[in-house]
Amino acid sequence: KAGVTQTPRYLIKTRGQQVTLSCSPISGHRSVSWYQQTPGQGLQFLFEYFSETQRNKGNFPGRFSGRQFSNSRSEMNVSTLELGDSALYLCASSYTGGPNYGYTFGSGTRLTVV
Amino acid sequence: SQQGEEDPQALSIQEGENATMNCSYKTSINNLQWYRQNSGRGLVHLILIRSNEREKHSGRLRVTLDTSKKSSSLLITASRAADTASYFCATIWDPNAGGTSYGKLTFGQGTILTVHP
Numbered sequence: 191k192a193g194v195t196q197t198p199r200y201l202i203k204t205r206g207q208q209v210t211l212s213c214s215p216i217s218g219h220r221s222v223s224w225y226q227q228t229p230g231q232g233l234q235f236l237f238e239y240f241s242e243t244q245r246n247k248g249n250f251p252g253r254f255s256g257r258q259f260s261n262s263r264s265e266m267n268v269s270t271l272e273l274g275d276s277a278l279y280l281c282a283s284s285y286t287g288g289p290n291y292g293y294t295f296g297s298g299t300r301l302t303v304v
Numbered sequence: 305s306q307q308g309e310e311d312p313q314a315l316s317i318q319e320g321e322n323a324t325m326n327c328s329y330k331t332s333i334n335n336l337q338w339y340r341q342n343s344g345r346g347l348v349h350l351i352l353i354r355s356n357e358r359e360k361h362s363g364r365l366r367v368t369l370d371t372s373k374k375s376s377s378l379l380i381t382a383s384r385a386a387d388t389a390s391y392f393c394a395t396i397w398d399p400n401a402g403g404t405s406y407g408k409l410t411f412g413q414g415t416i417l418t419v420h421p
Contacts, residue, residue, distance in 0.1 A: 194346075202410065223407035227344075232414065238407025245406040266391050278344055287407035289334035295347040 192217065194283050203303050208269040213281035215262050219294075221287030222264040226238045226260050227278040227298075236279075240287050264291035270290045276293060310393060316366045318420050323380045325415040327393035328373075334396055335413050336369055337409070341390045350378075350391075375378040385421045 195214040197210040203209050215222050223246075236250040239258035256266040262283075267273055278300050282293040311326045316336040325400040329336070335354045353360045353376070360367045364378040376393055402420045 196346075223409070225409075233394075233409075235408045235410070242407065246408055248408070276419050280346060282409070283345075284376040284407065284408075289405070292337065292349045292352055294349065295339075295407060297346040298344075300344070 192295050194281060194296035195265050196279075196281055196299050198299060199297065201299060203271050203272060203301065205271055205303055207241075209271060209301060210265055210267045211279055211281075211301075213264045213283075213284030213296060214223045215264070215270060215281075218293055219283035219285055220262055221281045221284040222258060223281065223284070223287065223293070224264070224266050225280045227280060228276075233280070236266065238287055245287065250288075256265065261276060268301075273303050275301065276303045309375075310391075310415050312415060313413065315418045316418045316420065317383060318386055319383060321383055321419075323369070323383050323387070323417055325391050325417070325420070327376045327377045327378070327412050329376075329395045329410075329412075330374065331410075333371070334405075336367075336376050336398065338365075338367060338376075339392045339394060339411075341392065341414075343389075345362070346390065376383070380417075383387045383417075383419045385419050388417060388419050390416050 197212045221240045223238040227233045238246040242258045249277045253269045258264045278298045280298045282295045285291045337352045338350040351362045353367050366383045369376045392411050392414045394411045
């Protein structure tokens, strides 16, 4: 059973640019959540998608957006990049995004904004 | 914002010793999970304990949960150098928050464990 696949693994972008990250969940999992990890703020929830709908959203500015496709693959987009957006971005997949199942994380995308 | 505190922030032990990490949280929960992270890679799920459980074991791992104190502990017995990693607790599904809990794990700051050979 394939795990959660995140691409790319590493990205270097310039301030003001935009970036798109991809996450392919475990087959059969319909919920995909995204997290930002930084040394200062730790792991913070960005948003969650289920059946192509955003069901939940964390406290991030509108520059952070996402979407989910019919095959449950998800993308997140960050526009007008700032230096503070440098972080490890993790996605996690789950059957339902509810309380009764575990979450499987991908290896992450390391984004560096210069 | 983070759910709560993990204690200690860093722990250094010798192989063969036991390692205990503690986690506190603030809201009501449905379950609590522990994860391991190696060198800034992805998180690996270790164990899940439900709010109606008090203790759970998985191999060398033992987790306890005290919902009255809103705290949990993770014990790793007979530690190995390969256990060196960061360990995070994460809570899920505040029953009082309804739909705003979907897909949302709330993490502690983590404990950095170093096991010396």
